[in-house]
């Protein structure tokens with residue numbers, strides 16, 4: 001990012017380096033004033049001064065501070081070589097091809113969607129901030145995979161309006177596949193601001209750039225099954241109420257649905273929101289249960305399985321990534337163009353929301369049993385009552401609308417999907433079977 005932009009660039013929540021310079025200063029001054037007559041007085045004075053500095057500093061840093069993750073490396077962009085990479089990445093190889101900006105392209109679903117689009121001849125440009133919410137080396141490995149398929153991932157944050165304007169000025173994108181987000185349900189209690197930063201402020205920044213663009217791209221973006229919150233009637237339909245989120249993560253996704261609706265209404269942006277249901281598969285997210293369970297089982301560590309109060313098992317409508325990718329591509333293909341241009345609405349535009357789930361929820365203990373079979377290792381299960389951390393007891397998608405309007409049909413059950421995931425995991429992390437069925 002050009003340094004001139006640094007000041008106006010909204011804060012990226014990041015690990016806070018504690019500035020101890022004022023403590024050192026106070027120590028030096030203390031030595032200097034070591035006369036016994038004034039020592040007590042100055043010590044008390046400096047103590048008060050130091051404390052007030054510390055308070056001031058805390059009040060500025062608290063909104064950005066967190067124990068782990070979501071720190072973004074300063075990105076640089078621009079220049080002829082960079083522009084050449086954009087141009088190459090956006091080249092198309094079929095008639096009526098789309099040219100798609102994929103945000104969060106180095107993320108799990110972003111990588112799979114980008115590859116699917118590129119393989120059929122669309123132009124694809126990725127955008128990712130490579131934050132450290134989870135191991136960035138996995139994101140870099142996905143970036144290398146994309147590069148091998150001719151997809152360039154520009155490095156930057158969706159809150160960087162100047163970068164977004166540059167990209168949308170430089171390339172006449174037909175679509176934006178917006179997958180960049182702060183994911184994870186329970187991490188929202190650790191680092192709430194990262195959710196506001198990416199899922200609210202970042203979304204608005206992206207929509208601002210899109211509404212000003214000429215042509216305006218159609219937008220397909222990732223909402224979440226978590227918007228159904230505390231609903232108990234299953235399966236979840238798109239028309240069900242979504243005003244009782246159980247986590248801040250869910251609340252920001254719900255906010256995203258409202259925000260995109262406003263931009264659709266005011267500026268004529270074509271918008272399709274996709275409510276994903278616990279998507280899993282190769283190249284997945286290490287913070288998700290299936291991934292973390294696999295890692296712990298292989299390392300001989302106990303896994304924690306949550307159960308609801310009263311003892312009921314938690315269940316999820318686990319959805320295999322290839323099914324979701326087909327849904328994403330179908331959403332792009334059926335998206336009508338935005339109607340505005342250069343910030344002006346010229347007519348009403350399409351606004352859609354679809355569930356993309358599997359339709360067959362399974363319990364978390366069932367997920368673990370399938371993993372045990374594929375890994376041929378028994379898990380040490382530590383079953384505990386679900387803490388009040390934003391989790392919901394179950395999810396279950398009704399996908400009738402997606403089936404009728406997108407031709408969406410999930411075909412991979414959890415057994416088959418986890419088999420592919422485990423195969424990828426063992427290969428990626430260098431595990432080998434010893435020929436006797438053991439790893």
Ligand SMILES: O=C(O)[C@H]1O[C@H](OP(=O)(O)OP(=O)(O)OC[C@H]2O[C@@H](n3ccc(=O)[nH]c3=O)[C@H](O)[C@@H]2O)[C@H](O)[C@@H](O)[C@@H]1O
Pocket residue numbers: 183184185223224225226227276277278279287288289290304305306307314315316364386391
């Ligand atoms: O579909 C969605 O809307 C959401 O799906 C997942 O959220 P979640 O369903 O909570 O997925 P996991 O974190 O993989 O948890 C799956 C299940 O395992 C349970 N779990 C998780 C972690 C753990 O240590 N033990 C455990 O039993 C959870 O309570 C949950 O029932 C993703 O992490 C969200 O980003 C996404 O938006």
